[in-house]
Amino acid sequence: MLTLEHIEKSFHQETVLHPVTLTVTAGNILSIVGPSGCGKTTLLRCVAGFLKPDGGEMYLGDSRLDTKKAAERPVVLMFQDALLFPHLTVSENAAYGLRHGRRRLSRPERKQETEAMLSRVGLWEKRNHYPRELSGGQQQRVSLARALLLQPDLLLLDEPFSSLDAHLRQELRLWVRDFLKEEGVTALFVTHDREEAAIMGDRMLVMQRGHVLQEGTPEDVHKRPAGPDVAAFIGEGIYLDGTYYPGSSLEAASEGAAAVVEHAVYAYGWTFYRIHLEADGQQTVIRSEESLTPGQKLAVRPKEGVSDD
Amino acid sequence: MRKLLLLLLLAIFVFPVLFLFLKSITFSWRYPDVLPTAFSMRAWEALASEPQLLPAVGMTLFIGAVVVVLNLLLGIPAALALSWVDFRGKVAVETIFFLPILVPVLAIAMGLHITMIRLGIADHPAGVILIHLLPTLPYTIRVLRGGFDRLDPAWMQLGETLGAGVFRRIATIAVPIMAPSLRSAAVLTFVISLSQYVLTAIIGGGRVTTLPLLYYPFFNSADQAVIAAFSVLFAVLPLLFLFVWETVSSAAGRLLRP
Amino acid sequence: MSSRSAWLLLAPLLLFMMLFVGQGMFRAVQESLAFGGAEGMLVHYETLFASRSFWAAAGVSVYVALVSSIVSLVIGLVITRTFVRVFAVDTWKLAAWFPMLIPHFVAAYLVLLFFAPAGWAASVLGTMLPPFVQSSAYTGVILTYIWKEVPFVILMLLPVYQELDWRMAEVSRSLGAGRFQTFRHAEWPHAGPVAVETALIMFIFILGAFEIPGLLGVTYPAMLPVLAFDWFYQSGWSERPLAQAMMVLVTAVSLVLAALVLSWVRRGRRRSYA
Numbered sequence: 001m002l003t004l005e006h007i008e009k010s011f012h013q014e015t016v017l018h019p020v021t022l023t024v025t026a027g028n029i030l031s032i033v034g035p036s037g038c039g040k041t042t043l044l045r046c047v048a049g050f051l052k053p054d055g056g057e058m059y060l061g062d063s064r065l066d067t068k069k070a071a072e073r074p075v076v077l078m079f080q081d082a083l084l085f086p087h088l089t090v091s092e093n094a095a096y097g098l099r100h101g102r103r104r105l106s107r108p109e110r111k112q113e114t115e116a117m118l119s120r121v122g123l124w125e126k127r128n129h130y131p132r133e134l135s136g137g138q139q140q141r142v143s144l145a146r147a148l149l150l151q152p153d154l155l156l157l158d159e160p161f162s163s164l165d166a167h168l169r170q171e172l173r174l175w176v177r178d179f180l181k182e183e184g185v186t187a188l189f190v191t192h193d194r195e196e197a198a199i200m201g202d203r204m205l206v207m208q209r210g211h212v213l214q215e216g217t218p219e220d221v222h223k224r225p226a227g228p229d230v231a232a233f234i235g236e237g238i239y240l241d242g243t244y245y246p247g248s249s250l251e252a253a254s255e256g257a258a259a260v261v262e263h264a265v266y267a268y269g270w271t272f273y274r275i276h277l278e279a280d281g282q283q284t285v286i287r288s289e290e291s292l293t294p295g296q297k298l299a300v301r302p303k304e305g306v307s308d309d
Numbered sequence: 310m311r312k313l314l315l316l317l318l319l320a321i322f323v324f325p326v327l328f329l330f331l332k333s334i335t336f337s338w339r340y341p342d343v344l345p346t347a348f349s350m351r352a353w354e355a356l357a358s359e360p361q362l363l364p365a366v367g368m369t370l371f372i373g374a375v376v377v378v379l380n381l382l383l384g385i386p387a388a389l390a391l392s393w394v395d396f397r398g399k400v401a402v403e404t405i406f407f408l409p410i411l412v413p414v415l416a417i418a419m420g421l422h423i424t425m426i427r428l429g430i431a432d433h434p435a436g437v438i439l440i441h442l443l444p445t446l447p448y449t450i451r452v453l454r455g456g457f458d459r460l461d462p463a464w465m466q467l468g469e470t471l472g473a474g475v476f477r478r479i480a481t482i483a484v485p486i487m488a489p490s491l492r493s494a495a496v497l498t499f500v501i502s503l504s505q506y507v508l509t510a511i512i513g514g515g516r517v518t519t520l521p522l523l524y525y526p527f528f529n530s531a532d533q534a535v536i537a538a539f540s541v542l543f544a545v546l547p548l549l550f551l552f553v554w555e556t557v558s559s560a561a562g563r564l565l566r567p
Numbered sequence: 568m569s570s571r572s573a574w575l576l577l578a579p580l581l582l583f584m585m586l587f588v589g590q591g592m593f594r595a596v597q598e599s600l601a602f603g604g605a606e607g608m609l610v611h612y613e614t615l616f617a618s619r620s621f622w623a624a625a626g627v628s629v630y631v632a633l634v635s636s637i638v639s640l641v642i643g644l645v646i647t648r649t650f651v652r653v654f655a656v657d658t659w660k661l662a663a664w665f666p667m668l669i670p671h672f673v674a675a676y677l678v679l680l681f682f683a684p685a686g687w688a689a690s691v692l693g694t695m696l697p698p699f700v701q702s703s704a705y706t707g708v709i710l711t712y713i714w715k716e717v718p719f720v721i722l723m724l725l726p727v728y729q730e731l732d733w734r735m736a737e738v739s740r741s742l743g744a745g746r747f748q749t750f751r752h753a754e755w756p757h758a759g760p761v762a763v764e765t766a767l768i769m770f771i772f773i774l775g776a777f778e779i780p781g782l783l784g785v786t787y788p789a790m791l792p793v794l795a796f797d798w799f800y801q802s803g804w805s806e807r808p809l810a811q812a813m814m815v816l817v818t819a820v821s822l823v824l825a826a827l828v829l830s831w832v833r834r835g836r837r838r839s840y841a
Binding site: 410500 | 570
């Protein structure tokens with residue numbers, strides 16, 4: 001279990017992290033999501049040991065984490081790029097930590113574990129290839145194999161899919177999530193993409209300007225945002241007179257809050273419309289029986305007799 | 310058309326050296342013969358029987374090797390700082406490092422002659438090694454800096470997060486990725502050191518006999534084939550250096566492969 | 568990494584350069600000046616300016632350096648931009664760089680071997696050539712420098728051309744610009760600074776290099792470094808101050824030239840990034 005207590009960090013008098021407290025229970029994945037510059041990557045680098053927090057304490061299980069050097073922490077960070085070593089083959093890349101890193105094994109053990117791990121990530125056939133011969137998705141899988149061979153107590157992932165194209169990203173993140181769950185890995189996953197955060201995390205944590213806004217299951221965060229900031233970031237519903245309404249409980253009507261249609265979204269056989277309120281710019285997506293055109297003005301109001309669940 | 314031009318270029322750049330080799334193994338090939346008429350190893354035998362040759366080869370290799378090592382020792386940290394760190398006064402530092410190619414090194418060598426005598430390193434390989442650093446360091450800095458520009462610091466951090474200590478990270482990540490730049494810098498340095506006549510003559514005072522100091526008197530001798538053989542020797546030494554460098558570095562690389 | 572650790576990393580080389588180069592330049596200036604004599608401090612410079620061989624040497628050195636560096640630059644530039652794609656293959660690139668492995672004096676011998684009056688070119692042509700290689704026109708010296716420096720120019724320019732965005736050139740051509748206009752606006756802003764810097768390095772190097780004119784030069788007019796080397800050792804070091812004064816002048820000219828050219832290049836670079 002990972003516990004962060006009051007971790008804070010400033011650069012040149014600018015506070016990047018206001019005291020952050022969080023826990024990740026063993027075997028679970030916590031997604032940290034927020035716009036760029038919210039402090040999520042800084043937090044991750046503090047846990048990895050590349051940055052020294054100005055205050056606070058970190059524990060992994062019972063042992064203090066923040067007093068150890070990065071190389072000595074039982075933690076592995078995966079970067080945005082796969083960063084495979086270009087001069088080593090796939091299996092040599094995967095085995096790097098078993099030869100030079102924290103978990104040194106004898107040559108036969110190394111070979112056995114590496115090959116087993118490479119078969120599990122489906123790249124055994126490519127073991128003697130060099131990284132440049134691999135696709136971006138394959139490279140990230142090797143990178144994951146290299147990290148997991150160290151059997152880290154905690155895996156940190158810093159937007160590892162951001163350099164992949166949309167289709168591959170979708171495919172790989174499902175695969176990685178299932179793989180991490182299968183292996184029972186405890187992980188912190190950082191992304192700016194709320195959809196990705198919801199897919200990857202058992203729980204998710206929303207950050208903005210160095211503050212934690214909300215922590216909960218993806219369903220909680222989507223259906224019961226902790227405030228207008230979270231709602232605005234999630235973009236699924238709006239506050240009307242202090243009450244939160246997800247898009248599914250709103251309808252276009254002749255009376256209600258004035259709104260403007262931005263564009264249509266076609267998904268799963270339905271047509272949705274992204275709208276924003278004229279008063280304060282809050283955005284959401286609603287479904288409408290009649291077809292709407294971008295720029296069209298309308299009014300929205302809560303449907304009657306619809307509850308949250 | 311392009312192909313033809315390319316072949317012409319190769320003919321101009323590479324063919325002359327092959328011609329040199331041919332010349333060294335012919336017997337009395339001179340005007341007006343377009344092609345050689347007889348072959349002989351006489352020129353090479355004559356060169357080999359020159360008593361000063363072997364010691365001069367040894368001295369040249371020794372000086373060249375030490376100059377390469379000193380270039381890397383001084384150049385790697387400096388190039389790293391220039392590439393990875395932004396600090397005030399960078400342009401001034403760069404200019405100082407490039408000074409030896411912005412002024413004639415001959416002037417500096419002449420100025421240093423008396424100082425070297427006072428320090429007791431004139432007429433001694435040590436003085437020659439020091440003076441050879443001047444025309445080589447600017448190129449080493451330039452090449453290595455380019456190498457560090459391409460070495461993403463994230464790779465080193467990755468090694469750290471995988472639990473490798475700082476020396477292992479340098480040996481297993483930085484050095485292999487930088488290998489092409491290190492090799493270019495080393496070969497360039499070796500060739501420049503090998504090509505110095507006047508600096509060696511002034512600071513070595515004629516007592517430090519490197520190959521170029523033997524070459525100049527040979528140049529005006531009548532025996533063209535012997536000069537050709539001597540010239541081929543100069544082309545072979547960098548290749549020998551490259552071979553040794555590659556052998557040693559690939560052996561070291563194998564040792565550290567996961 | 569902090570700037571303090573950067574200075575620590577730079578310190579050894581910086582110290583070496585400042586002590587060594589500084590001491591060399593300082594001593595050269597000191598030995599070129601006359602102290603405590605009846606004549607003025609600058610007497611050696613006055614002697615130098617009155618010397619016919621000095622002016623002849625200066626003239627021929629500037630001529631050789633200018634012609635060699637400009638011709639090398641033009642040839643190297645043409646080769647680089649024509650064969651950028653070919654040079655992506657290592658074999659071809661190494662072939663073009665091959666002369667860089669050959670010492671200058673061996674290159675001088677090659678030129679002699681081919682173009683001496685009874686050299687191989689004469690055999691192929693079937694007639695003896697005029698003795699232009701070792702002549703007061705310094706043709707042999709210039710040829711040698713070109714053979715050696717063209718690969719250097721390619722080495723310097725190739726990275727620029729390999730990273731050049733050729734879409735700029737295509738846009739320019741599609742807008743109806745001529746070949747020269749395209750070169751001027753799409754290539755030169757990137758290649759120009761490097762090209763000018765390369766020419767500067769070559770010019771200064773040739774101005775102060777002994778190796779090639781030491782073999783292929785003539786006694787009169789000799790090039791500056793050859794004359795300096797002669798004077799440095801002549802008649803029991805008595806001409807040393809003259810040699811020092813001459814090289815101090817060459818150094819001063821090189822520094823002024825470098826300052827002018829490099830500041831121009833840097834200003835141009837800032838403008839093209841702005």
